[in-house]
Amino acid sequence: MDWLATFLHAPWLPQLLEGTGVTLQLFCWTLVLSIPLSIPIALGRMSKFWPLRQLVNVYLLVIRGTPLMLQLIFVFFAPYYLSVYLVKLGLLSTPLQTPDRFTAAVFAFVINYAAYFSEIFRGGIESIPKGQYEAGQVLGFTRPQVFFRIVLPQVVKRVIPASANEVITLVKDTALAQVLGVLEVFTLAKKSASSNVSVMPLIAAGIIYFILNWVVSWAFIRIEKKLDYYR
Amino acid sequence: MTDELATLPASAPLIDVRHLSKSFGESMVLRDISFSVYKGDVLTIIGPSGGGKSTLLRCVTHLETVSGGTILIGGDAMVRDGVYAEKKALRRICLRMGLVFQNFNLFPHFSVLRNITEAQIHVLRRTSAEARATAMGLLEKMGLAQKANAYPCELSGGQQQRVSIARALALDPDILFFDEPTSALDPELTGEILRVIRALAAVHMTMVIVTHEMAFARDVSDRTLFIDGGLIIEDAPSRQLFDAPLQNRTKAFLSRMTNE
Ligand SMILES: Nc1ncnc2c1ncn2[C@@H]1O[C@H](COP(=O)(O)OP(=O)(O)OP(=O)(O)O)[C@@H](O)[C@H]1O
Numbered sequence: 001m002d003w004l005a006t007f008l009h010a011p012w013l014p015q016l017l018e019g020t021g022v023t024l025q026l027f028c029w030t031l032v033l034s035i036p037l038s039i040p041i042a043l044g045r046m047s048k049f050w051p052l053r054q055l056v057n058v059y060l061l062v063i064r065g066t067p068l069m070l071q072l073i074f075v076f077f078a079p080y081y082l083s084v085y086l087v088k089l090g091l092l093s094t095p096l097q098t099p100d101r102f103t104a105a106v107f108a109f110v111i112n113y114a115a116y117f118s119e120i121f122r123g124g125i126e127s128i129p130k131g132q133y134e135a136g137q138v139l140g141f142t143r144p145q146v147f148f149r150i151v152l153p154q155v156v157k158r159v160i161p162a163s164a165n166e167v168i169t170l171v172k173d174t175a176l177a178q179v180l181g182v183l184e185v186f187t188l189a190k191k192s193a194s195s196n197v198s199v200m201p202l203i204a205a206g207i208i209y210f211i212l213n214w215v216v217s218w219a220f221i222r223i224e225k226k227l228d229y230y231r
Numbered sequence: 232m233t234d235e236l237a238t239l240p241a242s243a244p245l246i247d248v249r250h251l252s253k254s255f256g257e258s259m260v261l262r263d264i265s266f267s268v269y270k271g272d273v274l275t276i277i278g279p280s281g282g283g284k285s286t287l288l289r290c291v292t293h294l295e296t297v298s299g300g301t302i303l304i305g306g307d308a309m310v311r312d313g314v315y316a317e318k319k320a321l322r323r324i325c326l327r328m329g330l331v332f333q334n335f336n337l338f339p340h341f342s343v344l345r346n347i348t349e350a351q352i353h354v355l356r357r358t359s360a361e362a363r364a365t366a367m368g369l370l371e372k373m374g375l376a377q378k379a380n381a382y383p384c385e386l387s388g389g390q391q392q393r394v395s396i397a398r399a400l401a402l403d404p405d406i407l408f409f410d411e412p413t414s415a416l417d418p419e420l421t422g423e424i425l426r427v428i429r430a431l432a433a434v435h436m437t438m439v440i441v442t443h444e445m446a447f448a449r450d451v452s453d454r455t456l457f458i459d460g461g462l463i464i465e466d467a468p469s470r471q472l473f474d475a476p477l478q479n480r481t482k483a484f485l486s487r488m489t490n491e
């Protein structure tokens with residue numbers, strides 16, 4: 001087990017674990033913010049008010065039609081460059097600061113993932129039979145009550161499998177935050193690999209992503225089992 | 232709600248529909264529908280498929296918006312000459328009516344008990360102990376007390392339909408509507424539902440029932456409407472309508488139904 005000892009005492013390992021913490025933060029913030037945000041977006045996409053529906057449509061087209069990496073860079077640099085332009089027009093006195101790298105990354109991930117989650121939720125909401133709404137209405141529930149008590153819990157069960165895929169992709173996508181220089185595990189692994197002239201840090205990063213996704217899959221299987229008590 | 236009923240003159244109908252019309256886009260599905268139902272009476276609605284029976288029930292229970300006409304529930308106008316009551320009054324009026332669907336529409340993610348308590352607690356603001364007691368009492372009567380903690384998917388169609396009747400009854404409606412309550416059931420299960428409805432008729436529950444069970448309709452209901460092509464073709468006491476129909480279309484329909 002010599003190699004294991006070498007591995008555990010590798011000088012770059014503590015750094016990599018720190019980066020894992022950043023990756024996890026990026027991951028958690030994205031999930032916690034994008035999932036709740038995706039529900040109003042899904043409702044907007046289904047709205048009878050066409051300007052809102054079109055607005056959401058354009059947002060979905062842009063987000064899903066352009067690379068996430070481009071969106072990350074855009075969110076980071078846009079505030080400065082756009083505000084410089086506004087200053088020139090005399091609408092603003094001083095240009096805005098570039099945002100904090102981590103915040104910019106979270107922002108871009110949330111905007112991006114909310115789009116994908118919202119489409120999953122829309123599919124789920126549309127799959128609930130009309131009779132569920134009608135039964136709720138006839139029993140006197142208000143429209144928000146029908147949505148939150150009757151429809152949404154059933155939607156959650158239906159979107160679990162599709163969401164699992166999305167969440168697993170998110171774990172891997174956090175690596176894209178390297179373009180903003182966020183010190184997440186992939187950025188650090190790449191640095192260590194070149195400074196130590198070794199592929200070991202990259203292999204270690206791979207193992208870390210693998211373990212994270214193993215945990216995610218396990219969690220989703222648990223949730224699915226928990227919701228298995230009906231139909 | 233019983234107070235409101237007490238103040239109503241004994242002669243006034245509990246449901247009064249006048250000149251109701253309903254179109255979906257270009258197609259006129261109901262025209263000039265007028266009928267009334269008195270407290271404690273049972274009305275059945277029969278007629279060929281596509282005649283507009285469900286649409287009529289859905290208009291009266293406010294699942295569809297009428298195109299014109301008047302609906303009075305216990306003397307209160309739900310809609311008068313095509314103009315609906317304001318939201319709060321409308322809600323109060325709708326709470327006096329319960330509807331049992333053909334395909335039950337139970338909430339699959341709730342237990343049987345919770346299907347029956349949820350609206351009591353969150354609509355009528357009853358305490359959960361009260362709601363539970365009401366639900367258990369109804370389940371007892373339906374012979375389903377031992378299924379209180381089961382989920383709808385674990386029940387037979389007949390049991391699900393009994394739960395959905397209990398769910399509607401739990402809110403103490405003044406009128407209970409049924410849209411083909413046995414049509415989604417295997418033939419051997421229709422009996423248990425018809426028995427429940429008979430029992431409700433025996434205690435003078437006001438009911439409006441769309442059904443294809445002719446013998447049952449003749450037996451249990453005070454009046455019967457025969458609807459075809461969006462029109463009331465015949466409206467008569469049930470015995471009379473079934474035994475000596477006046478209209479040729481009623482005769483033709485009834486002979487078709489009994490020959491099947
Ligand atoms: N939402 C709708 N949009 C358009 N047309 C509708 C709609 N609902 C019902 N219709 C039409 O209205 C007519 C009456 O339908 P309805 O369901 O009330 O008939 P029914 O008497 O209940 O028939 P069945 O015995 O088959 O249940 C039919 O021609 C139907 O196609």
Ligand SMILES: [Mg+2]
Pocket residue numbers: 284285286411
């Ligand atoms: Mg029908």
